[in-house]
Amino acid sequence: MPTMRLTAFPLALAALLLAAxxxxxxxxxxxxxxxxxxxxxxxxxxxxxxxxxxxxxxxxTSEWTRAAGGYSxxxxxxxxxxxxxxxxxKATARVMDPATNxxxxxxxFGGLVKQEYWVLDHQPDQGWLVLGTPxxxxxxxxxxxxxxxxxxxxxxxxxxxxxxxxxxRLEFPQPARN
Numbered sequence: 001m002p003t004m005r006l007t008a009f010p011l012a013l014a015a016l017l018l019a020a021x022x023x024x025x026x027x028x029x030x031x032x033x034x035x036x037x038x039x040x041x042x043x044x045x046x047x048x049x050x051x052x053x054x055x056x057x058x059x060x061t062s063e064w065t066r067a068a069g070g071y072s073x074x075x076x077x078x079x080x081x082x083x084x085x086x087x088x089x090k091a092t093a094r095v096m097d098p099a100t101n102x103x104x105x106x107x108x109f110g111g112l113v114k115q116e117y118w119v120l121d122h123q124p125d126q127g128w129l130v131l132g133t134p135x136x137x138x139x140x141x142x143x144x145x146x147x148x149x150x151x152x153x154x155x156x157x158x159x160x161x162x163x164x165x166x167x168x169r170l171e172f173p174q175p176a177r178n
Contacts, residue, residue, distance in 0.1 A: 026136045027163045030102030030118050036095065040064055043142040045077070046128070046153070047160075047170040051138055056080050057087070059176035062142070070094035073106065082174055121159050126152045130160060139165050146175035 045060030054060070057077030065072050071093040076086040089108065097103035102119040115133065122129040128148060132139040141156055148156065157167050 026134065027118065027120050027132050027139075027165075029134075030097075030100050030120060032100065032102065032122070034101040034119055034122070036101050040066060043129070043144065044146045044176050045140060045173060046143050046148055046156070046175075047141040047172050049137070049139050049165070049169055050171055053089075058082050058174040059086075059146075060173060061176050064093070067092065077173070082177060120163055123156070123159075126155065128152065128156050130156070130163065132163075132165075136164060139163075141170075146178055 041064060043062050043064075045057075045062075048054060048060075054077065056079045058079075059082045060075070060077040062076075063074045069092075073091040073093050075089045075091070078084045079087050091106045091108045092111075093104050093106050095101050095103070096105050096116060104117050104119075105114055106117055107114045117131055118134055120130040120132050120139075126148075127144040129142050130139060131142060139160065141160065157170075160170070161167050
């Protein structure tokens with residue numbers, strides 16, 4: 001089975017605090033296994049469906065480190081521009097489906113807020129992944145670098161469309177500085 005190098009996930013995964021959004025068709029459940037030992041490091045936010053928590057966020061990143069029982073996640077973005085100090089969210093993550101390792105539960109605010117997230121696709125050779133919520137309301141395109149080459153970005157957006165997302169609704173924030 002293919003493995004993937006997951007090094008971070010998108011910002012503001014506290015979906016219970018997010019404004020309601022029109023749902024895409026529910027995405028298919030993940031079926032490919034993810035290599036958990038490669039989930040450390042940083043991912044950069046390339047695109048997202050709009051959500052209240054990330055309104056005005058630019059330069060989004062997520063840092064994953066191994067922690068007891070799962071992962072520690074620090075998500076950052078700059079509200080109202082890259083020159084502003086970052087806003088930070090801290091969470092813990094645990095695997096919900098050991099068969100694939102692609103279904104994760106994120107806990108925010110000391111466990112008061114929990115939300116499930118799925119790794120819907122990953123292309124380790126191209127350095128991107130798609131993370132979404134099971135109901136299709138939220139999705140993020142993340143990359144191992146602050147930007148994707150145009151041809152790779154086009155392929156990633158085509159995959160989002162195949163998964164049932166309206167790519168015309170996506171926001172493309174300013175990339176984080178490396």
